[in-house]
Amino acid sequence: MRGLFALGLALLCPAAFAAPWAFDPAITVSQDPASRAFFHLEAAGRKSIAVSDAWVAITWEDNRDGVSRCYVALKAPGKKIFADPLRVSGGREAFEPAIVGLGQGRFALAWEEDGRVWARLLAADGLGKPITLGAGAAAQASLAYAAPDGLFAAWSEKNKTYWQVKVARLMPGRASALTAGRAYPVESGKLEGDQSYPSVAALGAKKLVVAWEDRRAGHTRILSSASRNGGARFAPPQQINEAAWRGQMSGFGRGTGVMRVALSPYGVGGAGGAGSVGGVAAVWADKRDFLAGYDVYTAFARGDQLSFGANEKAQDDFGNEIAQWHPAISADRKGRVAVAWDDDRDGTPDIWLAWRSAQGWSDNLAVPGASGPGVQSDPALILDAAGNLHLAWIEKTDLNSPSRIRYGFGRWVDGGDK
């Protein structure tokens, strides 16, 4: 019903709803022929899809053979479909694979397997040898790449008492070999709470930004920290989400909730030429309005300090009374920024999209092919160098049914609301 009302408004105000992408029909990336498997797109930072020149890769976890394992599928330039999936993980349970494009059709993958974090390279000729990251129990890997600095991984690693976010530079070599540099914690002092679900963004010029969920304050906050020397040392963390706790609980509890931050560099290598430093865009699920559940909030870090500014809500008013889940973000070198998430404002979970313009966040668009009957959820998205939108999501008949991976392509069209 709300969707119909929104459509009516859109007809009255076409400029506000002119999506800058024209969407092709969605295609299936992978499914279990017996329709018994459960597919998941749940990388830390929601980096489950990547582009590398004209190649597209999507990575996920499913239990098609009874064990949760990680897979990846490639779509070659000019092809309409994805090739058969390759198994990324080994023989044991594996979860939360993340991927990033390295250019020239190459990708890097990282995932959790048997309580450790692993990484390996991927190219058209197959997968490279896997390596482990970190010294102990670890999970929730995130990857970032920026030329010429290279490839970086962030993950959460079990310290004596708490989980701690660590970062390392990874070095791709010949024949799809991969080696890892020394891992550094984003904070070197004594831990006072868990740090989890990191997302890392590489901006070039040895600048990195890492954001994560932090529980040291007795409730979950989104903290970030910037490095200017390639991840060997980080500035003291900054809280991204604006505090909404005003002591109204008379001493009960410690604060509102947030979860699952995702970062994307934007404007990197843009007007200033290749290698120029832009900023970082962040999105997360924020429960400051605790009665209506999580909302989609964003913030931007600009300038040399890479400090995040005022929080902006990406969902429109029609989504305010509905809980939003699984927010993902992507931006490109021209500074185009898009956010996707799922919510059920139209009765069943759909993928919703918002994009940033000079006037702020757009009205929300139910993505064609990723909305309608059944469940469409858990989006991951990436904008390529031309501003085209590549979107992956989970599709199933109901919340608990077996599922499959779907892919949608939105071609950037001039004249949209940029």
Place this chain on the structure above:
Amino acid sequence: MLRGLAWSLGLLLAASAAWADPPQGYPFVSFDQGLRQAREQNRPIFLYFGRFGCGWCDMTNKQAFSDPGLRKLYTQNYVLIYVDSESGKRLQLPSGERITEADLGVRYKAFATPLFMYMEPDGKEIARIPGVKTTQDFQDYDRFVSGGHYKTQTLNQFLAGKP
């Protein structure tokens, strides 16, 4: 040395309790473990969706679940399950699907905490009750569930007819 360690541990536990997690003194277990126990023991389930730092959860813990009689009643009558609705802790559903506690919250629409759910031993939902509740509320809900009234009445009908 040991006394200092115990004191530090005590402080840590006290601090954690103050931030809202499961109420102390209750044998809460994970979702998948609780489902297994409920089936094996043929006991109903009391499922508590909380959130780390949640004020309303903390208030309910301190003002309702601190009651010794309620603790005894719920420990006797239910398999007690606690889920941190923001946690990445992994669990296995009866279908075999592996998801996180946070995504279990998505499945059950646990967007506002606390959310309390009563279930039959097979996991079938009996009632879902959001928000701060009193000791008396929980005693009433227990009579509704343990007395089998849910099979013939809605919770509101039952509560409207209570003496």
